[in-house]
Amino acid sequence: xxxxxxxxxxxxxxxxxxxxxxxxxxxxxxxxxxxxxxxxxxxxxxxxxxxxxxxxxxxxxxxxxxxxxxxxxxxxxxxxxxxxxxxxxxxxxxxxxxxxxxxxxxxxxxxxxxxxxxxxxxxxxxxxxxxxxxxxxxxxxxxxxxxxxxxxxxxxxxxxxxxxxxxxxxxxxxxxxxxxxxxxxxxxxxxxxxxxxxxxxxxxxxxxxxxxxxxxxxxxxxxxxxxxxxxxxxxxxxxxxxxxxxxxxxxxxxxxxxxxxxxxxxxxxxxxxxxxxxxxxx
Amino acid sequence: xxxxxxxxxxxxxxxxxxxxxxxxxxxxxxxxxxxxxxxxxxxxxxxxxxxxxxxxxxxxxxxxxxxxxxxxxxxxxxxxxxxxxxxxxxxxxxxxxxxxxxxxxxxxxxxxxxxxxxxxxxxxxxxxxxxxxxxxxxxxxxxxxxxxxxxxxxxxxxxxxxxxxxxxxxxxxxxxxxxxxxxxxxxxxxxxxxxxxxxxxxxxxxxxxxxxxxxxxxxxxxxxxxxxxxxxxxxxxxxxxxxxxxxxxxxxxxxxxxxxxxxxxxxxxxxxxxxxx
Numbered sequence: 001x002x003x004x005x006x007x008x009x010x011x012x013x014x015x016x017x018x019x020x021x022x023x024x025x026x027x028x029x030x031x032x033x034x035x036x037x038x039x040x041x042x043x044x045x046x047x048x049x050x051x052x053x054x055x056x057x058x059x060x061x062x063x064x065x066x067x068x069x070x071x072x073x074x075x076x077x078x079x080x081x082x083x084x085x086x087x088x089x090x091x092x093x094x095x096x097x098x099x100x101x102x103x104x105x106x107x108x109x110x111x112x113x114x115x116x117x118x119x120x121x122x123x124x125x126x127x128x129x130x131x132x133x134x135x136x137x138x139x140x141x142x143x144x145x146x147x148x149x150x151x152x153x154x155x156x157x158x159x160x161x162x163x164x165x166x167x168x169x170x171x172x173x174x175x176x177x178x179x180x181x182x183x184x185x186x187x188x189x190x191x192x193x194x195x196x197x198x199x200x201x202x203x204x205x206x207x208x209x210x211x212x213x214x215x216x217x218x219x220x221x222x223x224x225x226x227x228x229x230x231x232x233x234x235x236x237x238x239x240x241x242x243x244x245x246x247x248x249x250x251x252x253x254x255x256x257x258x259x260x261x262x263x264x265x266x267x268x269x270x271x272x273x274x275x276x277x278x279x280x281x282x
Numbered sequence: 283x284x285x286x287x288x289x290x291x292x293x294x295x296x297x298x299x300x301x302x303x304x305x306x307x308x309x310x311x312x313x314x315x316x317x318x319x320x321x322x323x324x325x326x327x328x329x330x331x332x333x334x335x336x337x338x339x340x341x342x343x344x345x346x347x348x349x350x351x352x353x354x355x356x357x358x359x360x361x362x363x364x365x366x367x368x369x370x371x372x373x374x375x376x377x378x379x380x381x382x383x384x385x386x387x388x389x390x391x392x393x394x395x396x397x398x399x400x401x402x403x404x405x406x407x408x409x410x411x412x413x414x415x416x417x418x419x420x421x422x423x424x425x426x427x428x429x430x431x432x433x434x435x436x437x438x439x440x441x442x443x444x445x446x447x448x449x450x451x452x453x454x455x456x457x458x459x460x461x462x463x464x465x466x467x468x469x470x471x472x473x474x475x476x477x478x479x480x481x482x483x484x485x486x487x488x489x490x491x492x493x494x495x496x497x498x499x500x501x502x503x504x505x506x507x508x509x510x511x512x513x514x515x516x517x518x519x520x521x522x523x524x525x526x527x528x529x530x531x532x533x534x535x536x537x538x539x540x541x542x543x544x545x546x547x548x549x550x551x552x553x554x555x556x557x558x559x
Contacts, residue, residue: 005462008461008462008463009376009380009462012372012373012376012462012463012466013372013373013376013377013386013389015368015369015373016369016370016372016373016433016437017373017389019369019426019429019430019433020392020393020396020430020433020434022426022430023404023408023426023427023429023430023431023433024396024399024404024430024431024433024434025392026407026411027403027404027407027408027411028399028403028404028407030407030411031403031404031406031407034406034407041406041409041410084301087294087297087298088298088301090294091294091295091298092298102298102299102302103549104542104545105302105305105306106301106302106305107541107545107549108305108306108309108538108541109305109308111487111491111534111537111538111540111541112491112534112537113490113491113492113493113508113509113533113534114491114493115491115493115509115512115513116491116509116512116530116533116534119512119516119526119530120308120312120527120530121308123523123526123527124308124311127523128311128315128327128328128523131327132327132328155304155305155308158305159305160552163549163552163553164552164553166553167549167553187287187290212398215400216400216401216402218401218402218493218494219493219494222493222497222513223493223513223516223517226517237400237402240402240405241402241405241497244405244406245406245409245498250406253402253406254403254406254407256402257400257402257403257405257406258403260400260402260403261399261400261402261403264398264400265398268398
């Protein structure tokens with residue numbers, strides 16, 4: 001009986017396990033091996049180069065621009081999304097009809113694909129914003145292209161943060177504000193001494209999410225700019241794609257992908273740990 | 283939160299309304315442009331159209347490549363969402379209820395750590411593996427790829443939900459002699475409804491909007507889905523803006539309808555996972 005049940009349980013998890021091994025576990029292990037070779041991605045033969053790709057990677061100057069672009073894109077996104085979202089959320093937290101409608105609007109871009117968002121904005125930049133407002137298309141200028149891309153991403157992701165912040169604000173007990181009011185605290189003091197500290201768990205979620213999305217940025221680059229002008233918007237993820245599939249240096253691309261993964265894990269867990277240490281106990 | 287002065291509150295709300303305008307404007311401009319002829323666009327810009335012109339939509343709908351991709355995306359999305367709902371919750375349930383056994387505990391942590399995994403890490407091996415076994419550039423291959431990459435998230439959030447479901451009802455069913463599967467199907471699965479709806483919406487969005495997996499696993503024309511079809515189309519030709527906008531609106535229509543119909547559940551689900559009360 002016991003044995004039979006255990007076997008049934010195992011059978012129930014099997015489909016999930018199989019697909020997971022097929023799509024994630026096995027490719028991950030195979031990838032580790034490929035990163036130690038000079039494989040071009042197609043040929044039947046390759047040679048083992050040990051840590052050669054990893055050594056080359058840390059000496060490569062070509063990687064600095066994608067790295068800089070990705071970090072800049074991520075930083076702008078993290079800061080802008082969170083500041084704007086806190087600003088918006090503190091104004092629409094009460095569930096009135098107008099506020100509910102506003103929440104629906106702010107979240108709407110998030111359900112649109114990154115590809116469509118990118119094309120939509122390239123058209124808006126060149127064919128609507130320029131003729132109507134006289135603001136030049138930022139994607140055409142290497143100096144501003146990366147910021148232009150960030151704009152698209154902020155437009156799309158801000159609403160997600162708003163939703164999380166609104167939910168967090170609604171859990172702050174009203175009594176805290178009442179007590180502060182009795183003590184004569186002004187709006188700014190209440191915001192910095194009550195609202196912000198109470199928002200830290202939500203900030204943690206939003207920060208790590210936007211951080212992760214930013215560091216993995218791929219779709220917008222490929223669709224809106226193709227990495228250009230020049231390499232002004234090439235992100236690390238896009239660079240990996242090009243190295244692997246366009247330039248035929250699959251082993252090297254695989255090595256960059258692993259270092260990129262480690263960087264993402266390290267950065268997000270550091271930020272998350274720091275914020276968790278700042279959470280206030282209720 | 284009680285804000286300070288009335289002036290401050292009015293200012294705050296005004297800026298929020300401006301931001302909302304900025305967020306909504308692209309949708310507005312798209313709708314307006316897509317309902318105009320090129321001549322009207324040049325003449326009246328973003329003003330409301332004086333008459334209804336559906337030519338752009340007709341053209342987009344007559345574009346067989348785009349519509350083929352649309353139907354394929356529908357197939358891929360519906361299938362992968364159904365497959366995920368069949369395999370992920372039951373797996374999460376066993377993983378939680380058997381967490382004391384090392385085999386399942388290890389699996390749980392594998393799923394957990396795969397959530398953050400960037401697709402780039404498995405991109406090349408997946409591509410060459412699928413090419414070897416004949417799944418590259420096939421619809422089943424794409425579905426398996428999308429499911430595999432959504433699976434860790436589904437297992438994780440469902441597992442968190444199962445932990446809040448009391449075990450007593452399951453035990454009662456077991457004493458009555460119900461099998462493992464019927465305990466899951468009759469007792470547990472109905473209780474998972476809230477998280478099922480949330481994952482259903484999120485999986486639909488990811489499958490419908492997927493670009494990265496498609497680029498690597500299904501790039502040939504006969505298997506192309508919407509996002510990649512749009513990429514190929516607008517990457518090669520610079521289509522006229524009013525036609526492009528009509529095409530975009532058609533491709534986002536299904537997810538917008540889904541969102542507006544189920545937004546309450548979506549928001550509940552997103553925040554329930556995020557905010558612990």
